Amino acid sequence: MAIKRYTRMEYGSPDEMVFGEARYPVSYGLGQTVGAGVVVPEINFAPRPGAEKNPESLRREYVDYITKDILDRAITLGFPAVQLENEHIFQMVNEPQRYEKPVVAGQKEMMQNYHDEYGIALSIRHTVADPRLAEEGLRVGMDKKHSYPEKCVESIEVAAENGADLLSIESTGGKEVADYAILRQDIRGWLFGIGYLGSIDMAWIWPQIVDIAKKNKVRAGGDTNCAGANTSMFMAGGYLDRDIPRTFAAVTRAIASAKTLVAWECGATGPDKDCGYEGPIVKAIAGKPTAQEGKNCQCAHADLMGNLIAQVCDLWSNESVEYHPEFGGSSVQCWLGSIGYEAALMNMAKQLKQDRLLRDLYMATDRYRSPEAFILAYDNAYKVGQAIVEYGNDIYLRSKAAGMTAARLIEEENKSGKLRLSKHEQDMLRKIITDLSALPEEEGRFQEMCLKAYKDVPLFNPKNYEL
Amino acid sequence: MLDLKSVNFDRVLRRYDIQMETKESPEELAARMVPKDPYLRKVVEDVVFMRSKNITEDVGSALKNYSPEEVIEHGLIKGMDVVGELYGRGIYYLPHVMVAAEVMDKGVKLCEFQMKGARETRGKVVMHVAEGDPHDIGKNIAAVLLKSNGYTVVDMGRDVSIQDVITTVENEKPAILTGTALMTTTMSAFPKISERLRERGINIPFICAGGAVNRAYVESYPMGVFAAKAIQGPALANKTMEGYDWRRLRENWDKLTAAKE
Numbered sequence: 001m002a003i004k005r006y007t008r009m010e011y012g013s014p015d016e017m018v019f020g021e022a023r024y025p026v027s028y029g030l031g032q033t034v035g036a037g038v039v040v041p042e043i044n045f046a047p048r049p050g051a052e053k054n055p056e057s058l059r060r061e062y063v064d065y066i067t068k069d070i071l072d073r074a075i076t077l078g079f080p081a082v083q084l085e086n087e088h089i090f091q092m093v094n095e096p097q098r099y100e101k102p103v104v105a106g107q108k109e110m111m112q113n114y115h116d117e118y119g120i121a122l123s124i125r126h127t128v129a130d131p132r133l134a135e136e137g138l139r140v141g142m143d144k145k146h147s148y149p150e151k152c153v154e155s156i157e158v159a160a161e162n163g164a165d166l167l168s169i170e171s172t173g174g175k176e177v178a179d180y181a182i183l184r185q186d187i188r189g190w191l192f193g194i195g196y197l198g199s200i201d202m203a204w205i206w207p208q209i210v211d212i213a214k215k216n217k218v219r220a221g222g223d224t225n226c227a228g229a230n231t232s233m234f235m236a237g238g239y240l241d242r243d244i245p246r247t248f249a250a251v252t253r254a255i256a257s258a259k260t261l262v263a264w265e266c267g268a269t270g271p272d273k274d275c276g277y278e279g280p281i282v283k284a285i286a287g288k289p290t291a292q293e294g295k296n297c298q299c300a301h302a303d304l305m306g307n308l309i310a311q312v313c314d315l316w317s318n319e320s321v322e323y324h325p326e327f328g329g330s331s332v333q334c335w336l337g338s339i340g341y342e343a344a345l346m347n348m349a350k351q352l353k354q355d356r357l358l359r360d361l362y363m364a365t366d367r368y369r370s371p372e373a374f375i376l377a378y379d380n381a382y383k384v385g386q387a388i389v390e391y392g393n394d395i396y397l398r399s400k401a402a403g404m405t406a407a408r409l410i411e412e413e414n415k416s417g418k419l420r421l422s423k424h425e426q427d428m429l430r431k432i433i434t435d436l437s438a439l440p441e442e443e444g445r446f447q448e449m450c451l452k453a454y455k456d457v458p459l460f461n462p463k464n465y466e467l
Numbered sequence: 468m469l470d471l472k473s474v475n476f477d478r479v480l481r482r483y484d485i486q487m488e489t490k491e492s493p494e495e496l497a498a499r500m501v502p503k504d505p506y507l508r509k510v511v512e513d514v515v516f517m518r519s520k521n522i523t524e525d526v527g528s529a530l531k532n533y534s535p536e537e538v539i540e541h542g543l544i545k546g547m548d549v550v551g552e553l554y555g556r557g558i559y560y561l562p563h564v565m566v567a568a569e570v571m572d573k574g575v576k577l578c579e580f581q582m583k584g585a586r587e588t589r590g591k592v593v594m595h596v597a598e599g600d601p602h603d604i605g606k607n608i609a610a611v612l613l614k615s616n617g618y619t620v621v622d623m624g625r626d627v628s629i630q631d632v633i634t635t636v637e638n639e640k641p642a643i644l645t646g647t648a649l650m651t652t653t654m655s656a657f658p659k660i661s662e663r664l665r666e667r668g669i670n671i672p673f674i675c676a677g678g679a680v681n682r683a684y685v686e687s688y689p690m691g692v693f694a695a696k697a698i699q700g701p702a703l704a705n706k707t708m709e710g711y712d713w714r715r716l717r718e719n720w721d722k723l724t725a726a727k728e
Contacts, residue, residue: 046652049651049652051652089650090599131626146626182562182604183604183608184565242557242560244561366480379468418476420485423488424560
């Protein structure tokens with residue numbers, strides 16, 4: 001399948017972007033449409049430890065407990081539309097027929113019953129696990145020990161054939177180099193890992209997902225750089241953390257957007273994945289709906305952009321919560337209430353034509369909370385997007401341009417605006433700009449340079465990327 | 468877009484990190500902690516300031532005047548002590564610690580080359596990431612920190628089966644076992660490992676950590692000792708080598724980990 005690279009922006013200006021509206025809305029599932037005038041809450045969950053004991057205990061946990069609780073609460077609170085997300089656990093990808101199939105089918109059957117009885121719009125995203133190990137081989141035929149690439153593809157097929165409405169994955173290509181680079185604050189290595197190798201890996205897996213989706217008349221949603229940029233974001237952490245500077249995390253987020261875009265270039269329709277905080281950038285480029293998460297995902301992520309990241313979302317998620325009891329019901333019920341009411345606020349703002357005001361309030365609240373929030377503010381996200389499409393056909397140059405644009409935006413605002421940086425954040429920013437400036441202008445030279453520089457990185461095998 | 472010029476952002480957020488930022492530089496702090504001897508001082512500074520290119524020459528010079536054990540103890544390990552202090556005070560970040568540890572490791576290898584017998588290890592640690600879990604960055608950080616603190620690490624990698632863990636523990640006879648997991652359904656391997664170790668009469672601290680892992684869960688099975696961050700590993704290991712068993716580590720957990728959280 002040909003990959004259609006983005007070389008122009010789908011939006012004419014940042015102000016055209018707002019939550020609940022995408023240039024290309026997507027319909028799927030049981031009466032669900034995303035990006036066409038409303039924000040839909042997307043509830044995600046994790047089974048309790050031990051639920052994976054056998055296929056029946058896992059099915060019971062996901063279907064009889066989690067799905068039923070969610071649907072009951074959605075009706076109880078009067079939410080017109082809800083999307084579920086099942087992020088598959090290891091057992092489901094390791095033995096798709098035994099563990100995955102009954103869960104996928106059981107969830108859909110129950111959703112169909114509620115849709116039929118109440119008319120609620122429902123859909124479910126199945127995010128298959130990516131268990132592939134770089135050291136064993138990322139491509140089909142390479143992993144002789146576990147056959148993880150084969151199992152991963154089979155798992156996508158099982159999901160699509162048995163009840164998924166939307167297919168996603170958190171692909172992990174290039175992570176072995178990015179993890180190495182992050183611990184050395186090496187932006188070149190991170191760019192090589194995620195911007196370059198990760199994009200190559202996605203160009204392998206995503207055409208397959210798109211084909212499977214088409215064959216089964218479901219949607220291929222999108223990816224996230226959870227494996228890379230979220231690692232940066234969590235290590236950078238909050239104001240008590242000192243694992244890595246937040247300027248490094250901000251620049252990696254911009255680079256990650258050039259990778260996440262690849263799913264849509266391979267034909268996925270969106271919405272992308274909630275934990276891809278790079279969503280505002282890729283939405284600005286492609287006009288496809290984006291799922292986001294922030295203040296209502298504190299059960300999983302304590303990020304520094306809880307309000308801001310709602311600014312242009314189309315699905316609003318809780319990220320994930322382990323199933324357990326709370327005073328107000330089960331955890332999935334409580335967090336559905338949290339995201340559902342926030343979506344209701346956004347939708348009321350749209351009805352009263354105050355959505356752009358609310359968007360700006362979200363954005364302003366966290367604009368200066370961290371450099372990563374700053375570059376994801378929709379006006380800056382748009383500028384990063386412009387840098388990507390300027391070099392849209394070159395996965396290396398566009399990743400580099402995204403990183404450099406983000407770094408320059410932060411530098412400029414720190415000098416003359418309201419974005420404050422610690423000394424170490426400033427030092428790191430200067431180093432990033434110096435390092436990115438020193439990179440070659442041509443992909444071949446960059447590849448050659450990096451294959452030499454990172455040849456001894458543990459677990460890295462260029463053959464995984466046909467290099 | 469709304470005009471934000473009139474906004475008083477101090478009413479919206481407070482940058483505690485900048486408020487608490489220390490004015491002391493690494494150079495100032497190191498100057499107070501490094502030895503006076505010029506040869507050892509250079510080795511310490513190479514570690515503290517991550518001068519990988521200098522370490523070979525400077526360790527070589529120090530070895531002409533001191534034994535390998537002395538260069539390790541008063542040069543390389545001393546350097547890591549300074550790095551630890553800088554990290555604790557918020558002057559250094561984790562990557563500084565990682566790179567400094569690599570410089571130290573390079574120096575230790577040079578010293579070991581000149582030693583008659585094997586360098587005495589503080590203890591052996593077997594490390595793994597739970598079966599089905601590919602997330603190994605935390606384990607890798609912890610491994611570097613433990614090595615830089617003088618421990619021998621048997622790194623089993625990621626996605627390791629329960630049986631492989633048990634076999635390795637039986638063969639290697641470590642003082643400590645560690646396990647990390649990001650997901651709720653992979654961390655459930657830990658109580659199974661604990662059970663099988665107990666069946667075999669093995670009773671060592673089993674330090675468990677990772678995204679979904681929490682203290683209550685780890686303390687629900689025998690031998691489990693929780694670590695919130697990789698940086699806590701050496702403190703827990705050191706106490707183990709002082710004779711603390713897993714129960715005593717748990718009882719003193721808050722005190723042992725307070726400074727590093």
